[in-house]
Amino acid sequence: MFRRSPVLSGLLRYLVEETVAGRAGTLKSFIVAVDALGRKENFDAASDSSARVQMGRLRKALENHYAQTAIDDTACIYLQPTSYVIRLAPLSVAYPALNRPIAEELHKDGRTPDARPDMTDNNARAETPRASGSRSGRFIRRPYMVWLIVFGSMVLGAALIQSFQLGSKAHETYFSPVLEIIPIDSGDTPEARQTSRLIASLLADDLTRFKISRVRLGDKNSAQGQADDNASIYRLYSRLVTDDAQQATLFLNIDDASSNVLIWSHTLILPKNSEQIRAALIPLMGEINGPHGVIASNEAVITRIGNPGGYSCLLKYFEFIRFDGHVMEQTVADCLEKPVAEKTLAGTMLGVRAIFEIEREKDPKRAAAAYARGIQYARAGVKIAPNDPWANFAMARLSYMKRDCAVARFYTDQTLEANPDSPVFSAVLAGIGPMCNYPGSQSLLDQALQNQSSYYARGRLLLVLASISQNRPEKIDDIYPGERPLSRDNIASYYLTEALIAAARGNRVDAQRYWHMFATHAPANETADEKLRTIIMIPMLRQRVIRYLEDASVAVDKSAEDRSAPPIASDR
Template identity: 25%
Template sequence: MRPAEGACREQLSRIQQSTDFRATEREHRFLDYVVDESLSGRGERIKAYSVAVEVFGRNSTFDPQNDPIVRIAASHIRRSLEHYYLTGGRADPVVLSIPKGSYIPVFSVRAPTEDTASAMAVDVYKPMRPSTSEQAGSNIPAGAVPSSQDVLAQLQRIVSSPEFRRVGRTGVFLSYLVEEALAGRGHRIKGYSIAIEVFKRPESFTQDDPVVRIEAGTLRRELERYYLVAGRNDPVRIGLPKGGYVPTFAWNEPAEPIIAEAVPRPRPLDQIAAPWWRMRWPIPTALAVVAGLVGSAYWINVRPMIDSVRMTGIPVRPTLVVAPFANLGDGPSAELYARGLAEELLTALPRFKEIKVFGRETSASLSPGVGVSQIRNELGARYLLDGSVRTSGSRIRVTVRLLDTSDGSILWSEDYENDLQTRDLFAIQMAVANKVAATVAQPYGVMAQVDSAKPPPDDRGAYECTLSFYAYRAELSVERHADVGVCLEKAVTQYPSYATAWAMLSIVYLDEERFKFNSRSEMPPPMQRALQAARRAIQLDPDNTRGLQALMTALFFNQQFAESMRIGELALATNPNDTELMAEFGTRLAMGGQWQRGAALLDQALPLNPGAAGYYHGTRALAAFMLGDYPAAVAGIRQADLQKFPLFHVVAAIIYAEAGMPEDARREGETFMQMRPDFVPNIAAELKIRNIQPGDQLRLITGIRKAGMPVPDGVEAAITDSTVVSDGH
């Protein structure tokens, strides 16, 4: 039963005013909207479309399949609410939540005797549970463990609690592990047995399938969350240590009372912005540090990077600090926008895993207009992003710039102007943040270009491989493929936890087969190596955009089309500003028959991705051809101009042939046959491995014949016959 409307609105106000509710301005607006609609009896109107149009200022053409803004914002709100109820809102009388799969808020009354009930539960179990003094050496030895009955009671308590979120098969997974361990079969708890008995994988299951590792990570997080919330005072703690699947059982220490603001919230080491001279060190130590710094100024920048490599196993990446934006206006809009824009940037930029972005606490500790020397000396960051906001009447102007902290030079600057009367403030700030993130941080963006032309003074190690990879993608030549493959294999040997390098290596392996670049006879074959490397990247970093892109592409060419598209959608929702991913997903959609949507994604990516434009202009030209727009197809293929990439020439030949340009078609066809003499004789298999639909295969083969290339007789009939047989089943 939902609480009274007044109590619900009071709870919303309590949440919105709390500093423990970590949400952006647009997310506050989102929450206001869905709560008001629900309490006003219009809950059935709360859909992605209405939220996008009425909250985020999207126009009537909004498509939630192409624009994930609502899903992403809802996910952020859920995490912010969860944090709030773990901290400042832990004793609130009303609980507000937004269940996954919906945007309709749910209000529930928290029983006023909850804490008392928890205490009673502790008292009930006290005879079974050794006290702290008993563990120290009283009548129960230290290290005593709960009995099987205690553990099974705790298992039931966990799986029946609404605070233990049953994501996927976590409840079944946990029950299996506990029951196997209590039955004395802990030695049987292996990845293989779990996959077969819990996740119903076939007996051919191998470790290439990461389902068990991923689900174990989810289960660990859910157990940790449960013991922070409902299970704080439970008598028994069930754990799942990293590196194995055998659960542990121990008596749970009672939760310490939490006193609000008793101690400052700890901050990550890489986000501490206090200058070294403000730290309270003993005088001898301080003098020694000063002498060391005077004698080794170089290490101010380099040592934190080396320490980072040691701790994370990931090589140095370009580091970026976002400074607060200066408010140059005279009204409240500019101040609100300045804060909101910085928040949006700190959400969008970290999604690019090729760079490292200092967090919100570091950003908030700085002042607008902070000097590059402070960023360089105190934080060791290579880049500084800052700017200003100016309002004049209904006009708002944002200036953003990227600076190199090594010399203070401005690497990039842009002005964005909007009219507050025609566009929503929150839609404006999100649009600007997305444009800035895509321009600055994407793989072919400003930071990557600067690093290629002007490397930093320290040894970048494996980071050079990522730059080489993108240079290879822009050219797609067999020579660059060989070099980058060797570099990436060395990188993952030196840095086995470097997820981005594994993802890139997956794509390089795949190109051995799909492009016939530097094919090797070693086992396993390229397609399998590509899939293994992509899964390795996701195991290391499930949110790594390049890893998701690699997995999507490897699955696509391993004929797992539906799963490939699911991963593509997930990747696009994870980072909708990554144009490399956007264009690759558009390419896969187009090849699979969704030419219109694929073309739309390519049209979004191309203006922001000039570095890789050749490959994607080629795909966009092919999409225009398949959609019957031959002039656009000709214009697009001329923009591609990938002379060293064999498949460019066959696409050009097909387009020119249909556009009535026989000499151009013949020339491109001859070039292609010289570069890939094996392709046309095996045309059916080559098109099938790319998941091209039978009807599209026939159109392409007609174009290849028209361009003068020798297609084997009977190919069209074989494709038609296989389609009929398939439809018959």
């Protein structure tokens, strides 16, 4: 069952991680739905019972697994009702219905299996049952078993997940998922059929520009849960409804084909004009198939544990960026060293590796060496995959850093030709394009604002930086309002974003307040100014940001590099 259910495999991974880290006892269904099942933080927890449903399926799947494989009194993983804590106990305790003789012996002394002390709970005491002949009693009385349980929960959990998800050790890489576009249900009118054909064409064309999933056309019966290479399959269903006033509404849903679980839905009121229809669909492309979209988020949960290589390394890099994850740095570095079996990802992985080299290097003295490594990877990427968006984006970004403007402008055009719909590419390039007088910088910012996605929280910071870089603070009003993130990893970036918005609007009180919060949430070994330097690595853009902050009376203790830099000519 687990081989055909990556959702359950990812959920089990997540619970093992949280249990080992000691956080599982505080989990709630909302947190599980967001962190493990890929729900947005603003989803309706009252009507969406996905966490409870999937937990019930996981408990049943584990019981079925042990019913087929467990030997008498085997140590088993189990979950108590209403609990998210992964526990390890003998079969007789974990699943008494599967071990009836021992269960009956335990009941003779008036105790039930649920009364057994939980060996993963630090406050539990090892009690000796009165039925001295019980094998579970001998198991619990041995002190060294406590340590075996802690270690075994990690090892056994990882082993179960490996067997459930991959099925065989022969699969040494994790392939990108498949997104099947199911024909649109539009009714019988000629106008509706024409509109549905236009929408299907736009979806198929634009979604393929992203590298998160392999897009193909399908039908309602074609997806069987896994592709030939054991990759996951997702299905995009659409329904077009036209009312009496000829107003068309498009309903879109994506489900995980292996479990038939809905993971995303959206309702869109369609404009009349075909160009306006495309413009209305563009923001959804990144939300569906972008690096921080719903499919990537779902797959990230599935591949969170282990480094099988290939596509999973791409997801780990996106998590490293999304959560500013210094803890993940070495994991990503090790993963990117692995060979790429999926040839269509070769250019993408080289481009990502090029960017990772400069983003992980925090020491200014080693920045030149990081750039040299990065540009080698980027050049290799565009050589083997000239049209790959990530390889071209890496070449553009690194060329801007070195002010190699002719090369930077060329690869900016190449990136946007490969994928003009990416909220990441357009926002970053809109911010650094003015450094080399890229002629389309202003229209690129307008496009980035159109492409912005609520799924990419740090995109707000990129759009603010782009508005400041172009001295167009009025564009900040077009950026989606942000909420304080639940993840502590993104708190610092959130406060920096709010400080810059306040400074650009001339609100000194809020600018100073948010800058202080940014400083408070910087890592213990970094000052706020050092943190600013790691977020904004390009000196020219960083100096412009500092000027906005200083104009708002924010005291910024500039680094030696920024103190010695020539002032930027006033253009405000």
